[in-house]
Structure formats: structure tokens, C-alpha cells
Amino acid sequence: MSDFIQQIKVKNFSWVNISRCSSEEMKYLKENFDFHPIHLNDCLSQIQRPKLEATKDYIFMVLLFPVYNRKTRKIISSEIDFFINADYLVVVHRDELTPLINFFNLCKINPEQQEKYFGKNPSVLIHEILNRLFSYCIPILDVLNININSIEEHIFKGFERKMVNEILIAKTNIVNFRKIMQAHRLVISKLLKKTDIFFSTGEYKMYFDEILETIDDIWENLENLNQSIEAMEKTNNALISFRLNDIIKILTIISVTILPISLIAAIFGMNLQFMPLTNKPFSFWIIIGLMVAIFISLLCSFKKKKWL
Secondary structure, three states: OOOOEEEEEEOOEEEEEEOOOOHHHHHHHHHHOOOOHHHHHHHHOOOOOOEEEEOOOOEEEEEEEEEEEOOOOEEEEEEEEEEEOOOEEEEEOOOOOHHHHHHHHHHHHOHHHHHHHHOOOHHHHHHHHHHHHHHOHHHHHHHHHHHHHHHHHHHOOOOHHHHHHHHHHHHHHHHHHHHHHOOHHHHHHHHHHHHHHOOOOHHHHHHHHHHHHHHHHHHHHHHHHHHHHHHHHHHHHHHHHHHHHHHHHHHHHHHHHHHHHHHHHHHHOOOOOOOOOOOOOOHHHHHHHHHHHHHHHHHHHHHHOOOO
């Protein structure tokens, strides 16, 4: 057995933890369990969706959970595959979800935890794993909320252009999180119905109902975050457009005021023989005075019309 395959066995129930998903681990499962080849191939697949399928010997369940990368500040999905029946729980993952890793290690070294979660109905262990995994999603929601609040503060401090990239990162994370979570309620609901084939979850149903409530809370928070970031994006775009309009207005006013001055300069630059003011004393200053008068009159006109 490789380092990536570990097992806890208490009485007649085993938890097999597989923390790498490669052909070697699938070969071990094929040799030691009667799992369908399609399900083993699903474990190897890089593109998977949450689902639950029941056979006569076991339940196969696929769930996705978010992983927040602090370096890239992006949320990616991490897949967990469950093989469940009354005698064992096989969990296949990619060693990315710390709640699952820590809980397995805790059960492995602590007899009290083994007695608590292995000594009764397998529902107790399954519930605790799912509860820890879904609870793990809450801090990621908090990170997204902090990011959105930070974006809002920076927008109104005049950093609209810099916030465009931050808004795109936040929107991408929320979209990815929503894709990960959207099918979980259906899968867990199906699990409660299908487990009766192998063991009863009746007395633990209210605990699983709490997981469903947690899923609903997560989804509702994601909806609120999605609405918030959409509003932030619209506000940011409006502020950028407003500032851009101001810049265009100023440039237009400069162009309009310079145009008559340029026209006068062009006319008197023709050097024709009978040009007005030609060879007259102070002709240069008269022309300059005329240009300044036109410039000032245009500015006064713009100000009167409240364009400035």
C-alpha cells in the first residue's frame, strides 16, 4: 500500500483515504473493491460534475469544493469522490482540502474520535466529513466579501481604473464558486434517499438537514455577493465614463477656443501685400490682443452656459 493510500478500520467499518488520483490508486481500488470501471474512470477525469449514482453494492458520489489560492487570489474546484456502503467509506481526493486531511489524521491518531465517529451508524462519519467540508466554504465567502468591500472603498477614492482588474477577479471567483455549489443540494438530498439501501439515516436526518441549510446559506450569500459585485462594476463603469466625459469636454473646449485664434494666425501669416495692419505700428500686439479677447469671450460664454 502506497503512502497515498491510508486506512482506518474500527470493528467492521473501514475508512479508506486515497490522497492522490492516479492509475496506481485506481489499480488498488480495482483489485480490492468491486467498483465499476466507469466510476474509477470518473475519479481520474479532470472534468467532472457533482452527481450521485447508486449500484446494488455501493453509492458513488462526486462533490466539488472551492479552494482559494492566496498567491493567484483565484478560486478553483477540488473534486472528492465517495464510495459508500455499510462496511466502508472510500474517499478519493487530490490532497487539496485541509478539512478532510486534518479530520482523517485526527481520527487516525485519536481513539476517542474513532469511537465517536466509527462506533455507530456510518451516517455519523459521513455527516461529519460533509459538515466540515461545507463549513470550510464559509471563510472563503468572507474573503470574497472583504475583497468586494475593499473594491468599493477604492472606487470612491479615485482608483476606478485600477479596480477594473480587481472587479474581474472577484466576478470570476464568484462565478466559479457558484458553479461548484449549484448542484450540491440535489446531490445531498439524493444521498439521504439512497443510503437506506445500505443503512438507515433516519435518526440522523436532522443533522443532514442542517447541512442542506448550510448549502442554502452559502448559495444565498453567493447571490448577494454576485449582486454586490455587479453593482460595483456598474458604479465603477459609470465613474470612468463620467471622468472620460469630463476629459472629452475639456479637450473640446480647448479645441473650440484655439480654432478662431489659429484661424487669425493663419490669415495674418499669408504675407499678402494688402493685409490689414500690415506695416502698421504695434500690429503684432493688436493681433495678440484680438486673440486674447476672442479667447476670453469664448471662456466667458462657456462659463455662462455652465459648460465649465
